[in-house]
Amino acid sequence: MRKEILLAIILGSVLGGALAFGIWRMNDFFDRKPDQNEPPPSDRKSPPKQNTGFFLEISEPANQAVIPATSVSVEGYTSPNALITITTNDESSLTLSDTEGRYRSEAELSGGVNQIEVTGFDNSGKSLSKSLLLVHSTYLKNGEHGISLIGTVTDLSESTIQIKTLSGEIEQISVNKDETTYANIMKSSREIEFTDLALGDFIVAIGKSNGNDIIEAQRILVTTALSESTIRAVWGEVKTYNTKEFIIKDIGGNDWSIDAKGGVEVTKLVEDEFKKAKLTSLKEGDTIIVIGEFDKEEIDANQIHLVTNN
Numbered sequence: 390m391r392k393e394i395l396l397a398i399i400l401g402s403v404l405g406g407a408l409a410f411g412i413w414r415m416n417d418f419f420d421r422k423p424d425q426n427e428p429p430p431s432d433r434k435s436p437p438k439q440n441t442g443f444f445l446e447i448s449e450p451a452n453q454a455v456i457p458a459t460s461v462s463v464e465g466y467t468s469p470n471a472l473i474t475i476t477t478n479d480e481s482s483l484t485l486s487d488t489e490g491r492y493r494s495e496a497e498l499s500g501g502v503n504q505i506e507v508t509g510f511d512n513s514g515k516s517l518s519k520s521l522l523l524v525h526s527t528y529l530k531n532g533e534h535g536i537s538l539i540g541t542v543t544d545l546s547e548s549t550i551q552i553k554t555l556s557g558e559i560e561q562i563s564v565n566k567d568e569t570t571y572a573n574i575m576k577s578s579r580e581i582e583f584t585d586l587a588l589g590d591f592i593v594a595i596g597k598s599n600g601n602d603i604i605e606a607q608r609i610l611v612t613t614a615l616s617e618s619t620i621r622a623v624w625g626e627v628k629t630y631n632t633k634e635f636i637i638k639d640i641g642g643n644d645w646s647i648d649a650k651g652g653v654e655v656t657k658l659v660e661d662e663f664k665k666a667k668l669t670s671l672k673e674g675d676t677i678i679v680i681g682e683f684d685k686e687e688i689d690a691n692q693i694h695l696v697t698n699n
Contacts, residue, residue, distance in 0.1 A: 443468050445509040445517040455524045455535035455595050456498060463507060463521070464493045472510045472694070474622040474680055478503050481620065481680045481692050483656060483663060498525035501574055501610065502539065502593060504618045510678065514624040514640040522555075522615075526595050528570075528608045538562055538594045538604050541614070545586060550606075552592065555615070562594045563605045573611040581611065591615075621683040624696070627675045632668055637679065646687040647679055657695040666695055674699040 447465040450456065463475050471486045475494050486492040486509075496505060505521035524537045538560050540552035550562040564583065571581045586592075591614040596606040623645055625637030637645050655666045671677065676697040681690040 443471075443509070443511045443515050443517060445471075445507065445519055447507055447519050447521060450521070450523060450534075451536075453522050453524065453537045453539060455526055455529060455537050457525075457527050457529060457534065458498070459525065460495050460497050461523060462493055463496050463505065464491070465507065465519075466490045467492060467509045467517075468511055470512070472678065472696070474506075474508045474510075474678065476506045476508075476618070476620040476622065476680065481622075483678075483680075483692070483694055485658070485661060485663075498523060500525055500578075501612055502615060504615065506618055506620060506622075508622045510622075510624050514676070516622070516624060520618075524593055524595060526608065526610075528595060535595055535597055535607075536604060537596075539615070540592070542586060542588055542590045542592060545588065550586070550592070550594070550609070552594075561603050562596075562609075563599060563603050564609070565605070569606050569609060571609045571611070575611065575613050586611070619682045619684070620680070621688065622678055622680045623683075623688060624676070624678050627671060627673050627677060630671055630673050635671075637677065644686065645679070645683075647693075648681075648687060648689045649693070651689065651691065653690050654692045655695065656692070657698070663694075668693070670698070671695065672699070 445467045447463065449464040450461055467473065467486050467490050469486060469488050469490045473484045473486060473492045475482050475496055477496050478499050480497055482494050484492050484494040501524065503523045503525060505523060506518060508516055508518045510516050522539065529535045538552060538554065540554040542550060543553050544551035548564060550564060552560055552562065554560055571583060571585065573579055573581050590611050593610040593612060594604050594606040595608040596604045599605045623639055625639040625645060628636045628638050628644065633650050635647050637647060639645060649668060653668060655668050656663045657666045675695060678694040678696060679688050679690050680692040681688045
């Protein structure tokens with residue numbers, strides 16, 4: 390009997406010790422502080438992807454935005470210290486991205502659809518371009534910014550207009566007989582009615598999204614179909630030169646004939662600021678950026694930037 394009692398005491402002590410040790414280990418596990426050098430699981434994120442090559446992005450404004458003001462700030466990101474040209478329907482401008490690659494420049498807008506072309510050049514002359522379509526209109530209530538749909542009418546009903554967009558997609562536009570107004574701006578602006586619309590018309594619908602990816606149109610503009618922009622910015626080396634017409638060779642080896650007979654603005658960078666320069670300061674071997682209207686292999690220049698002066 391004594392042996393059985395002694396064995397029970399020993400066995401109880403062992404089990405009690407094991408249970409106490411287990412409880413201590415669990416408390417130690419839950420109370421233990423994480424290594425301060427090791428981030429918690431929720432913070433262990435992959436490093437952000439880096440742009441290792443030359444790139445160009447437009448962050449503001451959104452494509453096909455409706456802008457009530459006569460100018461808009463075009464902003465985005467590219468490689469640091471890249472030259473950026475921004476061209477609109479009527480003018481062009483140059484800016485330089487900062488050390489973090491951010492760029493910003495004001496662009497003037499004309500009534501209706503504006504084609505904006507942003508071109509970036511790295512220091513080797515490599516270029517990338519992005520395009521925007523912006524609609525300048527003061528028609529939205531309270532000077533609000535809105536959105537637009539642009540394309541060709543493919544179907545009409547009392548409450549909707551169906552269009553084929555510039556990208557070939559079919560979109561629906563909601564119209565209201567009491568709220569939506571219409572104008573034809575092809576030659577001179579004049580008010581029209583819904584019944585004046587026809588299949589094949591090229592229109593710009595201005596309004597707000599109803600939350601179902603359908604625009605509730607406040608204004609419909611009938612206008613001329615858009616054609617490809619004829620404005621181009623080209624980086625090249627002056628091959629032959631005189632003050633009126635000369636030839637440059639781009640980095641692809643193509644020759645461009647430059648017509649500088651009109652009023653041409655010439656600039657150069659001086660301590661990261663664009664300063665005016667003289668057209669007569671150009672000479673063979675210089676590297677320049679030419680901005681202007683192109684036709685085949687000729688550019689009618691309106692702006693020239695002197696990148697390097699040999």
